Amino acid sequence: TQTTRPQRILAAVQKNATRGDPRSVVKAIDQFCRHKEWAMNVGDEKGCILDSVVTEVNPATVLELGTYCGYSTVRIASLLPSHAKLITLEFDPGNAAIARQVIAWAGLADKIQLVEGASGDWIPKLKEKFGIETFDLVFLDHWKDRYLPDTKLMEECGLLRKGSILLADNVICPGTPDYLEYIRNSPRYKSQYFKSHLEYTKAEDGLEKSVFLG
Numbered sequence: 001t002q003t004t005r006p007q008r009i010l011a012a013v014q015k016n017a018t019r020g021d022p023r024s025v026v027k028a029i030d031q032f033c034r035h036k037e038w039a040m041n042v043g044d045e046k047g048c049i050l051d052s053v054v055t056e057v058n059p060a061t062v063l064e065l066g067t068y069c070g071y072s073t074v075r076i077a078s079l080l081p082s083h084a085k086l087i088t089l090e091f092d093p094g095n096a097a098i099a100r101q102v103i104a105w106a107g108l109a110d111k112i113q114l115v116e117g118a119s120g121d122w123i124p125k126l127k128e129k130f131g132i133e134t135f136d137l138v139f140l141d142h143w144k145d146r147y148l149p150d151t152k153l154m155e156e157c158g159l160l161r162k163g164s165i166l167l168a169d170n171v172i173c174p175g176t177p178d179y180l181e182y183i184r185n186s187p188r189y190k191s192q193y194f195k196s197h198l199e200y201t202k203a204e205d206g207l208e209k210s211v212f213l214g
């Protein structure tokens with residue numbers, strides 16, 4: 001019977017990556033997606049920009065919207081300080097099941113809380129459920145039409161503080177025009193565009209980094 005793309009990504013990790021070595025997990029997925037089968041991971045080129053932002057922010061609390069197979073989850077968590085926590089939201093149970101195994105292979109399960117469900121349902125519950133005050137860093141990489149409503153929801157729920165960083169994938173391809181328009185014109189944010197390429201391709205894409213000003 002036919003396997004799914006996430007199942008094939010997990011198989012590539014289990015075949016080519018070393019248990020407990022997050023960078024080898026990242027490399028195994030990039031090799032597979034560049035040479036065997038494209039998949040919507042943030043990828044190696046934009047991943048370097050992600051790494052530099054994570055390192056600069058050195059966050060104690062991170063929210064990721066859109067786990068998929070856990071590529072960026074592992075990439076971010078591998079750079080976090082020891083007591084830092086990353087919460088990642090995943091809607092599709094099949095993707096979540098794969099991501100849990102990728103995260104476990106990387107040896108990062110103790111840093112990561114994978115929550116299954118819709119961002120719109122879970123964002124209002126994160127404070128009470130996980131004892132979170134605010135997020136130092138939010139990585140947006142889920143459904144592109146959810147970036148704007150979820151950003152407004154995070155504001156309303158008091159999950160952002162002065163200096164919180166939002167980092168959004170795919171602001172060019174597939175594109176998030178309503179989010180970009182809002183975030184670039186709002187007096188409550190200072191934004192910066194990091195030009196790059198769509199993962200594993202020559203097409204333009206980029207990351208938008210925005211600081212919440214309070």
Ligand SMILES: O=C(NC/C=C/[C@H]1O[C@@H](n2ccc(=O)cc2)[C@H](O)[C@@H]1O)c1cc([N+](=O)[O-])cc(O)c1O
Binds near residue numbers: 169
């Ligand atoms: O569509 C894209 N991403 C959508 C991601 C969606 C992921 O977020 C989850 N989610 C989690 C929580 C939710 O509330 C909703 C969905 C979904 O279950 C899925 O796992 C995309 C597409 C391209 N592309 O080239 O076409 C490139 C990219 O880098 C992309 O990120």
Ligand SMILES: [Mg+2]
Binds near residue numbers: 040042
């Ligand atoms: Mg993406």
